[in-house]
Amino acid sequence: MKKNEKDLLIWLLILAIVFIVLIKFVLADITEILDKGSEFGEIIYNLSLAYISSYIFYQIVVAIPQKRNEKNIHESTSFISYGIIHSGSRIVKPKKSQEAYLDITDSANEISESEFENICKSIGLYDTFDFKWTKSEISQITYLEHFKKTRKKIIENKSELFAFMPHLETEHIKLINEIVQSPFISMGHHYLENEKILDKKEKLDFMFPMLFDFYTKIRRLNKYMNGIKL
Incomplete structure (x- = not known):
């Protein structure tokens, strides 16, 4: 994977974490400004959780073994x-x-x-x-x-x-x-x-x-x- 692609995945991870913190801890007690804002926030929250789970799965199953293989290949x-x-x-x-x-x-x-x-x-x-x-x-x-x-x-x-x-x-x-x-x-x-x-x-x-x-x-x-x- 190219460096810019890796950077994109990391930025998306950071964004997902920020969304979760905002939705569950910052905006949770604030009165809704937009109609169905809570439902929209819940969708973003679930998508963020799904992305974080996918990222962790990718790191364990793909990225870490790949880095190990790349080290062996480099040698x-x-x-x-x-x-x-x-x-x-x-x-x-x-x-x-x-x-x-x-x-x-x-x-x-x-x-x-x-x-x-x-x-x-x-x-x-x-x-x-x-x-x-x-x-x-x-x-x-x-x-x-x-x-x-x-x-x-x-x-x-x-x-x-x-x-x-x-x-x-x-x-x-x-x-x-x-x-x-x-x-x-x-x-x-x-x-x-x-x-x-x-x-x-x-x-x-x-x-x-x-x-x-x-x-x-x-x-x-x-x-x-x-x-x-x-």
Whole structure:
């Protein structure tokens, strides 16, 4: 229910209470000015009682459970949205030190377009993004594999999130669609799935425009989720 609709219900409740107080406690001992004024007052009184009863019933049966559900839904949608942000924040990992990497969605770490381009020029498509650890071995995860996994994960997250579409704000839906429709997500497979055309020494600068576009859209979602006005 929209805020203005909720406000209307509350104002009607207040009005009903005022009518009951007026009719039963203020005007009860006053001589009738209008013909059949008492009967008219009784109708208003009964309607007011009926509305108050209906409002209480609505709160118990509909509104309170709905608020509880909305809280659970909000937690679920936030978890999925922050999952998208987390994936996007790790699209490249510019080194901050030998031990740590820079989270590029952190507002304190926002980088410019030229800085992002330099990062892409320094990283190869087949460079190591991370390592996969199992009981028996440690295997390399290249940027190529990482990009494929990120695209797949975000598309899956979008499907999960849009299952809650009736509960999402318009701006939230718009930001998610912008990410999913970004060139990296919507067209990246043309580059990433055809490994025969990729040079083993290929740097990421050839993908820089779509990666930076993706990065900026992830930042917009991050700001939205943290309540920063766009």
